[in-house]
Amino acid sequence: MATTRASSGRVRRRPTRSGVVLEPEMIIDAALRLIEAPGGNALTVRRLGVELGADPSAIYRYFRDLDALLIAIADRLISETLAGFEPGPDWKAALREMGRGVHDSMLRHPRLAQLRAIRFTAGPNELRADDIGIGLLLSAGFSAPDAVRHFRDFIDAVLSLAAMDAAELAPGQEEADKEALARAYATLSPEDYPNLAAVRDHLPQITASPFPGVLEKLISALALAAPGPSAP
Template sequence: MAGRRRWSTDEILDAAAELLRTSDADSFSVRKLAAVLGTDSSSLYRHFRSKTELLRAVADRILLAAMDDHRVEGDWKQRLTALALRMRDAFGQQPELAAVWGRYASSGTGSRLVMEEVLQALRESGLPDGEIPVRYHRIAVLIAALISSEAGAGAVTPEEREQGMELFRVAVLGADPERFPALAHFAREVRPLGADRRTAFEEILAAQIADIEAAIRRSRSTAGAEGT
């Protein structure tokens, strides 16, 4: 009798990514993946020690693909912006995997490439080395949160989106002005979370970059004062 097929690590990750497109991290299991591949869980545990390790590897492949043809161009602000948009586009094509990345932070090659690019850009900015790790962490958290949020909205069906819009209109336009005076005042201008996320993403990222610029100016001003 012929033995069961031996699946490569890349084939396992391809199957896992496909399964995650139709489910989420909570319902995903190594057992379900094994069933898709027509094998048993023990054969997959030879490649990955746990479900978490497997999910991290799937997320890292998205980062690795995003960085595959990345070229360093422009100043540090342009580098950070280009990297964030590149990552957003990569996860936008597979929105179900964005939540996986946000929860199971990768530590693979793709993650290291992203970390290196952010850190290099921050060093180029002129920030003192002592401030770079904290700024890196803020940018990483911000980008992960924005991408996960945008991807989550992108995974909603048209029917669910329309239902959500109707509920939003009813809740906002029908707000009791005595109990919710500010909401009633701005009701016709307030937009739902799903509206124009692309612009919001870029504006929030730009605000973080502007905050870094302000920190650089303060650092230089302090250094100049101490030197006089």
């Protein structure tokens, strides 16, 4: 996947029309408010300029384009996941906490979930998250290539499941889907669907989030494959 990031060069700061001196973090804050505005994502460069009391073109002194701004926002949200996260001696517990933190953050910011699931930020927060996650697997005794590969599989699975859970449905759509499934399960023919009929009473859990169960399966699989603690 392509890496897109905000310009890291020095920017000559100038006051906006309202006398406010822009900062990258201020722009990210305003963009996040517009993305999460009631009624749907309202982020455009023009609206961002209005929100900041600045000429819209001022944004480009800090971010190459709107995509670079979105990537910077995604990296900011990774910092939310890492806030207060201090891995303990149990690498499995730490990896579990990390996965849950990612999932919770994605649910808090559903309109950015897909972006976060499919793009790299190459920003300091993503690099820190990768450093922590790969470090946990190195501490479990995995070799360098295996630690990288397993962390990639783990974090991509967590991000994908979280993006699914965070997907915004039209009002009433989720309940309508559940009701349709309930009607279908209630009328299952044992002749046509013998296995589904045999587990009929348990089928409603199909609509529940798979995240908790898959997270435990991933960690259990890693625990079985782990060679043991690496030598100091």
